Amino acid sequence: MNDQTKPQRSRTEIIKENSNYLRGTILEGLVDPITGAISEDDTQLLKFHGSYQQDDRDLRQERRKQKLEPAYIFMVRVRATGGIVTPKQWLDLDHIARTYANGTIRLTTRQSFQLHGVLKRNLKQTMKEVNATLLHTIAACGDVNRNVMCNPNPYQSELHGEVYEWANKIADFLLPRTRAYYEIWLDEKPVVRSPDVEQEPIYGRTYMPRKFKIVIAVPPSNDVDVYAHDLGFIAISDGNSLAGFNVAVGGGMGMTHSEPETYPRLADIIGFCRPEQVIEVTEQVVKIQRDFGDRANRKHARLKYTIDDRGVDWFKDELESRLGWQLEPVRLFEFTDNGDRYGWVKGTNGKWHLTLFVENGRIQDTDDFPIMTGLREIAKVHKGDFRLTPNQNLIIGNVGTKQKPKIDAMVEEYKLNDLEHRSALRLNSMACVALPTCGLAMAESERYLPSLITKLEDVMMEAGLRDDAITLRMTGCPNGCARPYIAEIGFVGKSIGHYNVYLGGGFTGDRLGKLYREGITEGKILAELTPIIKHYAKEGEKGEHFGDFVIRKGYVKAVKAGREFHA
Ligand code: SRM
Ligand code: SF4
Numbered sequence: 001m002n003d004q005t006k007p008q009r010s011r012t013e014i015i016k017e018n019s020n021y022l023r024g025t026i027l028e029g030l031v032d033p034i035t036g037a038i039s040e041d042d043t044q045l046l047k048f049h050g051s052y053q054q055d056d057r058d059l060r061q062e063r064r065k066q067k068l069e070p071a072y073i074f075m076v077r078v079r080a081t082g083g084i085v086t087p088k089q090w091l092d093l094d095h096i097a098r099t100y101a102n103g104t105i106r107l108t109t110r111q112s113f114q115l116h117g118v119l120k121r122n123l124k125q126t127m128k129e130v131n132a133t134l135l136h137t138i139a140a141c142g143d144v145n146r147n148v149m150c151n152p153n154p155y156q157s158e159l160h161g162e163v164y165e166w167a168n169k170i171a172d173f174l175l176p177r178t179r180a181y182y183e184i185w186l187d188e189k190p191v192v193r194s195p196d197v198e199q200e201p202i203y204g205r206t207y208m209p210r211k212f213k214i215v216i217a218v219p220p221s222n223d224v225d226v227y228a229h230d231l232g233f234i235a236i237s238d239g240n241s242l243a244g245f246n247v248a249v250g251g252g253m254g255m256t257h258s259e260p261e262t263y264p265r266l267a268d269i270i271g272f273c274r275p276e277q278v279i280e281v282t283e284q285v286v287k288i289q290r291d292f293g294d295r296a297n298r299k300h301a302r303l304k305y306t307i308d309d310r311g312v313d314w315f316k317d318e319l320e321s322r323l324g325w326q327l328e329p330v331r332l333f334e335f336t337d338n339g340d341r342y343g344w345v346k347g348t349n350g351k352w353h354l355t356l357f358v359e360n361g362r363i364q365d366t367d368d369f370p371i372m373t374g375l376r377e378i379a380k381v382h383k384g385d386f387r388l389t390p391n392q393n394l395i396i397g398n399v400g401t402k403q404k405p406k407i408d409a410m411v412e413e414y415k416l417n418d419l420e421h422r423s424a425l426r427l428n429s430m431a432c433v434a435l436p437t438c439g440l441a442m443a444e445s446e447r448y449l450p451s452l453i454t455k456l457e458d459v460m461m462e463a464g465l466r467d468d469a470i471t472l473r474m475t476g477c478p479n480g481c482a483r484p485y486i487a488e489i490g491f492v493g494k495s496i497g498h499y500n501v502y503l504g505g506g507f508t509g510d511r512l513g514k515l516y517r518e519g520i521t522e523g524k525i526l527a528e529l530t531p532i533i534k535h536y537a538k539e540g541e542k543g544e545h546f547g548d549f550v551i552r553k554g555y556v557k558a559v560k561a562g563r564e565f566h567a
Pocket of ligand 1: 112254
């Protein structure tokens with residue numbers, strides 16, 4: 001295609017522009033009884049409202065055989081800055097999940113909740129009930145700023161509390177201003193507005209070229225994986241209070257198999273700003289990407305490509321010229337890991353916080369693990385809060401010393417904190433949703449990883465590494481929803497039963513892994529990894545992480561930049 005025949009704007013851009021600020025014909029589509037779906041254009045707009053149209057892929061073939069339309073269902077994503085909700089909100093979500101969705105709650109890698117399997121006829125009521133509990137879904141998906149992530153324990157130190165407040169301010173600042181959400185889902189009466197009253201002052205009529213993600217990390221924990229997002233802030237303390245933030249830009253995970261021009265990239269740290277400058281920096285970074293991001297090719301529309309195409313220096317100059325002042329030099333900091341710390345900790349407020357392992361974030365009762373019932377019963381008596389971690393786990397937060405024995409007893413009763421029977425490998429694992437709901441999945445992920453880990457645990461056990469933490473992540477396609485490219489072992493689905501294996505990601509989330517084997521099945525995965533794990537047990541140096549070991553021993557080359565990922 002030469003430059004003249006290249007489309008100037010993708011179809012999604014035109015849908016957004018013609019949508020009257022995200023209204024489209026969603027309202028009409030919801031009440032059309034002929035189909036369980038909505039129109040194709042509206043499915044794009046629906047994302048901005050926090051919902052995806054999907055179909056149950058387990059039923060696809062059978063429905064096709066029977067000449068029925070796919071079993072359409074909707075996923076609803078509920079956002080909560082830093083993943084914090086009250087026990088009442090937990091109970092309401094639990095109720096909504098069991099009444100309108102598939103009876104499970106999914107904690108995501110970005111500290112949001114997902115409800116799967118909602119039928120079109122129940123979608124509006126689901127949204128209403130989510131809003132009635134003072135949570136919302138607006139901008140949980142779509143070409144806008146998504147849920148703002150931050151360390152989920154505001155009471156770990158005063159610094160954590162301050163940082164959490166900034167995360168909230170950023171989230172509020174970047175919420176879309178359109179009333180479409182309130183009209184469609186909450187029956188707000190439309191008011192005739194002049195375009196300038198209703199215009200989106202930050203995003204404009206066509207919003208961002210693509211999704212935009214912001215996180216704040218509080219060293220030494222990099223639980224939010226600050227290098228994997230469009231914009232990351234790294235909190236720098238001044239004794240006990242917040243001095244400001246290092247600013248990281250241009251991270252992202254998504255790529256497409258066999259398209260080397262797409263690649264995961266880690267963010268560059270470009271400077272430091274004071275707390276009171278953080279909104280201004282956020283606004284200008286977002287606006288640069290709004291103005292320069294690729295609106296023709298959605299596979300090239302994230303900030304990481306804008307920065308790689310034009311250079312980090314260009315980006316910094318553009319940002320500083322828009323700000324009218326210069327960022328200060330980057331401050332020193334150190335990350336020690338990107339995982340969660342399990343068990344009880346006491347906060348600065350004198351209350352207790354218990355981090356529980358939730359395998360792949362799925363809250364669902366099984367015979368040996370009645371987690372959904374257990375958390376429901378706890379929510380009925382708990383006086384603190386619940387918090388989602390960036391690793392798909394859950395914190396029962398703010399438990400008073402007096403109430404702790406009761407919560408402890410309930411945790412025991414429902415076997416919610418059974419760390420003894422879980423290896424360090426499992427406790428440091430994540431898998432994306434994939435089949436049967438994700439329309440983009442090429443292979444299983446959440447439903448498969450637990451059994452693969454059981455097999456790898458045998459190898460780890462035999463090598464004497466049961467308690468050695470190795471980060472391991474799986475996704476059902478290369479989009480990277482569980483951030484697999486920064487795991488020490490990453491599995492990425494290629495086709496049913498076949499995975500690419502990536503090795504050498506940094507334990508603190510600071511280095512990309514490298515493709516080690518392509519499209520292999522379980523037998524081959526075990527055959528390939530067993531000798532490496534044994535080698536690590538034998539020759540790994542004291543304190544050396546697996547990701548560093550595989551590079552030192554030449555299994556893979558260290559990847560220094562996103563553009564080198566496929567080299
Ligand atoms: Fe994701 C698309 C699930 C975090 C990169 N992601 C999807 C969709 C909506 C599929 C779709 O477009 O039809 C998946 C829905 C599956 C389902 O049935 O629920 C989906 N993504 C998820 C979640 C639920 C994974 C999980 O197991 O927790 C996470 C929800 C986050 C949230 O609460 O907001 C989730 N997705 C991520 C992350 C991790 C992160 O942000 O920290 C990434 C990589 C970081 C990044 O954005 O680069 C990620 N998701 C993608 C991409 C690739 C984007 C790209 O730039 O190439 C897609 C596909 C797309 O946007 O076209 C995608
Ligand atoms: Fe779906 Fe791929 Fe994301 Fe997994 S990584 S949830 S398969 S889009």
